[in-house]
Amino acid sequence: MVNSDSLFFIYGWIRKSSGSSTALFLTGDAQNMLCMKLAESLGVKIKSPWVVWFKASCFPALASLMLTPFIIYKICPPETKHTIDAPILAKNKLEQMGPVKQNEWIMMGTMLVTVTLWISGGSLSISTVAVAMMGLSILLILGVLSWDDCLSEKTAWDILAWFALLLGMATQLTVLGVVPLLSKSVASFLKSLSVGWHVQLLILQSIYFFIHYFFAGQATHIGALYPAFLSMHLTAKVPGTLSALLLAFNTDLFGALTHYSSGQAAIYYGAGYIKLQDVFKFGVLMAVINLTVWGLIGALWWKILGLY
């Protein structure tokens, strides 16, 4: 039995950090875009990435999202099961906030336009970056955001600097031959096993997933291993788009493995409601469940989509 606060934090940690919601949309996290960018530099160019991503992710991600609260509810049953006050509390809060404000309408409209263009941009030849810039421009021009708000958005500048450096170093590792060398030696080992690419894919994805026990944060993992693993997939003759997407999904999913496996996991753990042994126990449990769900439903769905 746990109290409802703990349940909330465990649930939040698993749901947010195991990232089935992050993996649902290309725009669910900046790191998804980083993965696609790295894939591009290795020659795996995906047209209309937003649509291709969503098509591939929707079924396994939604299944995983629906299963997670149910499983957590079973393995950590909460003390309070009936919350009669909650709807009243929510109603009061909503009344306090008042009707939707003009800026909020503009924000919603802009998001709608932006997401629509991200979805249809591929066929209209509008790049995702141009769409994002347009959305930002609308918010700046209509005064929903000021440029000073943008300058104060430290996380965004952090990502900008961090990703630019990571991308540059990862590209150099490929150019200077470190990634090709590494992937060739692993590939030759996998070849010596005389198994088809399906099994090789399974082995590579599992290694890529569980090696995350040795990484703090997802971006470092991507920078260090995404290009090398993608390169190994390609050498093993796994279809390019499938490889690039699966590694990216994988990256989103291993965010709840430990309390240091992602920025959000650290914050949930830091709140103090989850015991360390629970983090590791539930982390590996949910990892296996997630991988099973994504593996089974995904395998079927990606076959239907013609990704392999």
Add this chain to the structure above:
Amino acid sequence: MVNSDSLFFIYGWIRKSSGSSTALFLTGDAQNMLCMKLAESLGVKIKSPWVVWFKASCFPALASLMLTPFIIYKICPPETKHTIDAPILAKNKLEQMGPVKQNEWIMMGTMLVTVTLWISGGSLSISTVAVAMMGLSILLILGVLSWDDCLSEKTAWDILAWFALLLGMATQLTVLGVVPLLSKSVASFLKSLSVGWHVQLLILQSIYFFIHYFFAGQATHIGALYPAFLSMHLTAKVPGTLSALLLAFNTDLFGALTHYSSGQAAIYYGAGYIKLQDVFKFGVLMAVINLTVWGLIGALWWKILGLY
């Protein structure tokens, strides 16, 4: 007669904003680097830009820096001419601050290394950007700065975004033929005057300077006009390096023309010690004095340096 506070602000405004100190070093302001970058995109590539810049600027800038306080003292004589308390006040303040701290020593050492490498970088084939990154890395590694300090440095991110956009747009204006068209028509007009390039240079520089009455801020002026004017100089057969440097010096010097002519001018005026009519009166007076000093001493000095 003005009180000493006013004198301080008038002096500050003229000295800081008319930018002889900014024009003294390539690294005196980010906009200097922007000018050199734009010149490069038009084919005027300067090797060891820091040294070339400093050699060209040192004499006129130092002359101007020495003359300015003297002139301001004459045209706005202060009420209090004897400040016996000042040295005692300074001594007390210094005692309060205590000895130089470790971080401050590291900072000085880093600046020394960085500036040395900026000066000698040309012959060692180390780019100015690499040197700047190295300096920043030292400060980050030794803990003088934290990355969070960098993220909080809003001005730097502002310049990054602002200059990237400006540079991109200015380059596109050149690529799409707007700048060449404009400079060709002005050049053909100048040619019809049948004067040598010296006179054409004088006309172009004067227009570039006084047109700043219509601009708020220096970066906008650079973005809109630097490439076009440099292109006109080149069409008029003015030597490339001389043209690029003079336009950049010019940009630094017109910062005190009005209270909206540069970011620093706006701040000095905003403090409320300088009357608006004084801003315009002293602005144009110092402009003429600065241009005369730079014109006369410069012309002689740049001939000796072999810039023309």
